[in-house]
Amino acid sequence: MGLIPTSQGLHRFAARKTAVLARLSAYRLRLVGFTFLIGALPLLAIGYFSYHLFTGELQTKAAQTNLQLLGQTRGELENMLAKIDYGAIQFAGSPYVSEWMRKPLTEENYEAYQALAGMMSKLSSGNPGIRSLTLVNLDYDWAIDRTRLNRLSSLAGMQRYADYASLPNASAWLTESSGEGGNALVFVRKLPVATGAAKPSGLLVAEIDLPEMARRLSEKNIGAILDADYRTLLGAAETPKMKEPLEASVRKFVSDRPDMQGTFRIGDDGSIGVMYTRSPYTGWTIVSVYSLHELRRDASSIGWMTLAACLALLAVTAAFVWFGSKKMYRPVKKLHDILAQAGRAAPGPDRGRFRDDFGQIEQGVAHLMNAESQMRRQVAVVLPQAKELFALQLFTGQLQKEQAEEKRRLLELPGAWERLAVFALQFEPASDAAVSIDRDVILFAIGRLVEETLPAGEYLKPVLLGRTQAVLMIQPDGTEEAWRTELSRRGEAIRVRAAETLGVQASIGVSRPFHSLGEATRAYAEASDALSCRLRFGPGVVVHYDETESDGHRPLADYPEPLERQLLEAVRMSRRDWADEALNAFFRYLVERDVSPGQFHYMTLRLLSGLLDLIRGEAAFLRDLFGGRAALERLAQAESVEEKKEWLRLEVLYPVVELLAARIEEQHDSITKDTLKIIHERFGTELTLESCAAQLHFHPNHVGRVFKKSLGVSFSDYLAQYRLGLSKRWLTETDWKIGDISAKLGYNSSAAFVRYFRNMEGVTPGEYRKKTQAAPRSEPGPAAPAT
Numbered sequence: 001m002g003l004i005p006t007s008q009g010l011h012r013f014a015a016r017k018t019a020v021l022a023r024l025s026a027y028r029l030r031l032v033g034f035t036f037l038i039g040a041l042p043l044l045a046i047g048y049f050s051y052h053l054f055t056g057e058l059q060t061k062a063a064q065t066n067l068q069l070l071g072q073t074r075g076e077l078e079n080m081l082a083k084i085d086y087g088a089i090q091f092a093g094s095p096y097v098s099e100w101m102r103k104p105l106t107e108e109n110y111e112a113y114q115a116l117a118g119m120m121s122k123l124s125s126g127n128p129g130i131r132s133l134t135l136v137n138l139d140y141d142w143a144i145d146r147t148r149l150n151r152l153s154s155l156a157g158m159q160r161y162a163d164y165a166s167l168p169n170a171s172a173w174l175t176e177s178s179g180e181g182g183n184a185l186v187f188v189r190k191l192p193v194a195t196g197a198a199k200p201s202g203l204l205v206a207e208i209d210l211p212e213m214a215r216r217l218s219e220k221n222i223g224a225i226l227d228a229d230y231r232t233l234l235g236a237a238e239t240p241k242m243k244e245p246l247e248a249s250v251r252k253f254v255s256d257r258p259d260m261q262g263t264f265r266i267g268d269d270g271s272i273g274v275m276y277t278r279s280p281y282t283g284w285t286i287v288s289v290y291s292l293h294e295l296r297r298d299a300s301s302i303g304w305m306t307l308a309a310c311l312a313l314l315a316v317t318a319a320f321v322w323f324g325s326k327k328m329y330r331p332v333k334k335l336h337d338i339l340a341q342a343g344r345a346a347p348g349p350d351r352g353r354f355r356d357d358f359g360q361i362e363q364g365v366a367h368l369m370n371a372e373s374q375m376r377r378q379v380a381v382v383l384p385q386a387k388e389l390f391a392l393q394l395f396t397g398q399l400q401k402e403q404a405e406e407k408r409r410l411l412e413l414p415g416a417w418e419r420l421a422v423f424a425l426q427f428e429p430a431s432d433a434a435v436s437i438d439r440d441v442i443l444f445a446i447g448r449l450v451e452e453t454l455p456a457g458e459y460l461k462p463v464l465l466g467r468t469q470a471v472l473m474i475q476p477d478g479t480e481e482a483w484r485t486e487l488s489r490r491g492e493a494i495r496v497r498a499a500e501t502l503g504v505q506a507s508i509g510v511s512r513p514f515h516s517l518g519e520a521t522r523a524y525a526e527a528s529d530a531l532s533c534r535l536r537f538g539p540g541v542v543v544h545y546d547e548t549e550s551d552g553h554r555p556l557a558d559y560p561e562p563l564e565r566q567l568l569e570a571v572r573m574s575r576r577d578w579a580d581e582a583l584n585a586f587f588r589y590l591v592e593r594d595v596s597p598g599q600f601h602y603m604t605l606r607l608l609s610g611l612l613d614l615i616r617g618e619a620a621f622l623r624d625l626f627g628g629r630a631a632l633e634r635l636a637q638a639e640s641v642e643e644k645k646e647w648l649r650l651e652v653l654y655p656v657v658e659l660l661a662a663r664i665e666e667q668h669d670s671i672t673k674d675t676l677k678i679i680h681e682r683f684g685t686e687l688t689l690e691s692c693a694a695q696l697h698f699h700p701n702h703v704g705r706v707f708k709k710s711l712g713v714s715f716s717d718y719l720a721q722y723r724l725g726l727s728k729r730w731l732t733e734t735d736w737k738i739g740d741i742s743a744k745l746g747y748n749s750s751a752a753f754v755r756y757f758r759n760m761e762g763v764t765p766g767e768y769r770k771k772t773q774a775a776p777r778s779e780p781g782p783a784a785p786a787t
Contacts, residue, residue, distance in 0.1 A: 032325045039317040047310035051303045058302075063263055063275060066288050070261065070277040077225070078281045081187075084127045085171060088189040088204050091123050097135075101191055101202050104140040105149065113149050121146050131209035136161050137202045164188045165200050173282050175227040185210055185233060210234060226250055228283035250276060250287055332361075339364030384461070387411055391460045394520040395422070395470050401518030408517060414457055414474055421487055422511040422520065423471040424527035425450070425462075425494070427504040428540075428643075443469060445502055453494050468531070470524055480513055484544070491542035505540035507531060512545050557593035559603055560586060564610055571614060571653070574661035579653055587645045604644060611652055615659050671696060671703060672710040679719055683726070684746045689715045724760055727753070731769045738765050 091097060100112055124130045136143045141152045152158055174186040185208035190200035225234040230251040253264045254276055261277035275288045339361060390407050393399045446469055447462040460472040475483045491508040498506035509531030511523035526545040563586045570578035590600055678692050693700040708714050723745045730741050742753035757765050
């Protein structure tokens with residue numbers, strides 16, 4: 001294959017580059033750059049500050065560790081010296097030493113010398129830091145050490161002991177120049193211990209072995225130990241050049257400071273750190289020296305690790321930004337493509353070689369705005385109906401807060417208000433003329449009346465919700481108390497005009513004030529709840545929601561069971577007058593107890609259930625009453641106590657009374673017929689009202705009352721008259737003996753029959769037969785019922 005000519009290759013490369021750039025969006029590139037910048041800057045700042053904070057923390061931790069080490073060293077040193085001091089006090093306070101300190105000691109007292117020397121050796125061996133120990137008696141001019149006894153006056157260093165005796169304190173730690181060019185440490189204890197430092201009679205002088213002390217403290221990495229005059233006692237650094245500058249630096253920085261420990265820097269560039277701690281026991285200063293360059297070198301590895309982590313995170317951030325921007329750019333691209341497909345996106349203004357999505361989207365949005373303007377003009381034609389629909393959707397909860405605000409702007413409704421409220425209005429006819437007018441016509445007329453009564457621009461168009469007119473009231477400005485007063489005034493004006501113009505009693509429920517259109521649904525519910533309280537206040541009232549008590553907080557009234565029993569008993573007895581009185585008492589009880597609408601409805605339904613339970617078997621009546629749930633709907637729609645009571649009286653109470661009356665009459669007829677049948681069949685037995693009632697399964701008293709009410713005579717009188725009629729027929733139509741007739745009629749004896757017959761007819765049965773004897777027959781004819 002041959003090579004492509006250079007000019008042709010460049011042309012193709014340029015064309016390919018132009019195509020790629022055309023596919024890239026300027027918005028996306030800006031999004032990538034800005035997002036990467038937002039992610040990278042905090043990351044780099046965190047890495048930088050993390051490194052410096054870690055370095056500072058490392059130095060702080062090192063300083064704290066060295067200070068703790070210095071404190072431990074100071075404690076060990078003080079314990080070592082305190083042990084020597086304590087051993088000296090025990091030695092000097094022993095009775096044997098005290099005895100010889102009060103008298104001379106010569107070569108003749110060899111045993112005493114040996115004892116004292118042994119005690120001194122024991123003291124030295126118990127404290128490895130003591131190199132030599134000398135006991136001096138100033139009063140008796142003798143001095144001994146562990147090897148010999150000398151006259152104090154014959155010693156070359158006598159003046160030295162005199163200087164020790166003149167020291168102000170009872171004991172002292174002294175630094176003296178040694179013969180080797182260094183410093184030596186001397187401990188002096190004045191004797192006796194009890195007399196203090198004023199007039200000592202003797203001295204106990206101990207020279208401390210500094211090399212041994214240095215050996216014991218060498219593991220602590222201590223730079224130097226300086227005495228109270230800042231002269232070097234011990235130094236870990238063996239370079240003499242370090243001593244003078246170190247002593248001078250410590251004296252310069254520490255001498256005027258009250259704190260017992262601290263840090264400072266020395267050196268031309270401040271690269272050497274010095275930490276110190278002072279001993280309150282000896283006044284010495286313990287110093288540790290460290291190099292800051294070494295600490296920084298230790299922290300440099302952390303810095304490189306931090307840098308590597310930051311770079312890795314930057315790479316991850318770049319990847320996330322690139323792919324994340326693609327996802328974030330997707331809605332913009334989708335919008336651009338939609339507008340392009342709809343023919344709304346036009347080439348945008350020139351932004352360089354990259355595609356300008358927003359320029360093209362801008363053109364598409366402009367086309368859409370023009371379409372929206374046309375739609376607004378079309379909407380203006382149906383604006384009144386749209387406003388009414390808007391109010392209906394507000395009250396029924398079909399709009400969210402944002403949707404309601406958007407629709408309000410579209411419908412050009414008032415947007416600036418102080419607070420809002422809702423009127424819920426219902427009516428009841430106040431005259432016969434209003435009763436004859438259709439309810440829907442009155443509701444429409446009330447809506448027009450509301451619009452004529454309320455100020456323009458301070459309400460939304462009234463809407464009809466079932467049997468309720470709902471109005472959204474608007475307060476342009478003012479206080480809440482003034483708004484409440486104005487709502488009452490407007491509600492009263494509507495009520496008065498409705499009564500005067502339409503002849504109806506308008507009741508209005510007023511919600512609590514609110515501020516957002518999204519609360520209109522709740523406010524309508526509050527106004528409806530307030531409107532339901534006219535059951536207590538009566539029709540034709542303006543009731544505010546916050547003046548009423550909710551069902552949850554109003555105390556529950558007891559159900560009037562005695563009144564219910566009284567009403568049901570009157571219904572059972574088919575006494576309409578008694579039932580009317582009991583029903584009035586029942587509803588009067590509910591009004592006097594100020595029950596809530598919910599309780600009122602519940603108690604009414606319970607009473608209805610009790611009445612219907614009396615006619616449980618009357619399927620036809622129940623079907624007519626509850627067919628399609630019309631009865632319950634009519635009860636729920638009743639807007640006042642009187643309406644509910646009248647509906648219950650006319651639709652339920654009176655029909656139930658009539659049904660029970662018919663049922664009782666039918667039952668009474670059946671009882672009477674069955675009783676007569678039993679009498680006619682068993683007149684010759686010992687028949688009683690009780691046995692007859694037992695056969696009919698009723699109480700004797702009930703059977704007796706029904707029988708007497710139906711025939712006008714009691715059971716016993718009817719039975720006696722029936723027997724009397726039979727006896728008269730048999731006496732007339734048969735030749736039966738008086739005794740046989742008496743037995744057939746169920747009398748226990750003929751005398752009883754004769755006596756009863758004579759009482760009723762005035763003559764005996766025999767005399768009656770003689771008077772009315774007819775042609776004799778062997779068998780009597782059928783007995784006729786008694787009158």
